[in-house]
Amino acid sequence: MAELATLWIIRHGESTANVAATRAEASGEELIGLTHRDADVPLSPIGEEQARATGRWLAGLPPDRRPDVAVVSPYLRAVSTAELALHGTEVPVSRDERLRDRELGILDGLTVHGMQRRFPDEAERRVRVGKFYYRPPGGESWTDVALRLRTLxxxxxxxxxxxxxLLFGHDALVFLLRYLVEGLTEPELMALTRECVIANCSITDWFDDGQGRLVLGGFNEVGHLRQQGAEPTREDEVHAEPV
Known part of the structure; x- marks a missing residue:
């Protein structure tokens, strides 16, 4: 099977849930305090500007480097990011539920503290099973998400x-695409998740090396945001999921 020429994934811009989660984690609350279901969380004003800045970066690419097609998570924050970034282009866009965010089941809407207080047995089981294989009741493990991404x-x-x-999606998908495209092991993937947080509207890309293999070009890049006049969300302000 022939390889793709280029594959990008852009994490959605900062969302209102990212802002609420950062505040809740910092204050030691148990609940993030979401007012929308996960699929309907909108972008924050900063997230909208990050998406527009990404669009200006895309518009500045030479014609032979621009995306031929875009595939988007159906979650509102990703759809809005794609709409703002691709505004005025003729790039065909489709939505694919396999790009949705990881489902957290009974842990949805909880901070790390909330998980430990309300579900101590689950917190213990997560440590025992490990982040890669742990599946919260009613939710997905990282391996579940990897399976749907593999088919995509x-x-x-x-x-x-x-x-x-060009893909628009969520932070866990960025890590898992590296796992799948580059053939990482579980320890290598988990080390990546400990080393960095995927920034809002960051770009990760792979390109065909001429031998039918995708190789990593850039990972979690945010330089385009500063170049286009938008400030990236600081790494310590980007909420990472508790599980």
Whole structure:
């Protein structure tokens, strides 16, 4: 099967849930205090500007480097990011539920402190099983998300061979695409998750090396935001999921 020419994934811009989660974690609250279901969380004003800045970066790419197609998570924060970033372009856009965020089940809406207080047995089980395989009741493990991404990658390679494909999604997907595309091991992937937080509207990309393999170009890059007049969310302000 022919390889993609380029694959990008852009995390959505800062959302109102990111802001609420950062505040709740800092103050030691148990609940993030969400007012929307996860699929309907909107962008914050900063997130909207990050998305527009990403659009200005995309518009500045040479024609032979611009995406041929975009595939977007159906969650509002990703859809809004894609709409703002791709405004005025003719890039075909489709939504794919396999790009949705990881589902946290009974832990949805909880801070780390809230998980430990309300579900101490689950917190203990997560430590015992490990982050990669732990599945919260009613939710997904990282391996569950990897399975759906694996099928998506197969479809992209079949339907868009030799093309430049742009994805809009969520932080866990960025890590897991590295796992799948680069053939990382569980320890290598988990080390990555400890070393960095995926920034809002950051760009990660892979390109065909000429031998039918995708190789990493850039990871978690935010320089385009500063270049286009938008301030990236500081790493210590980006909420990372508790599990």
């Amino acid at each position: 990658l197969g479809d992209l390679r079949r339907d868009h061979a030799g093309k430049r494909v």
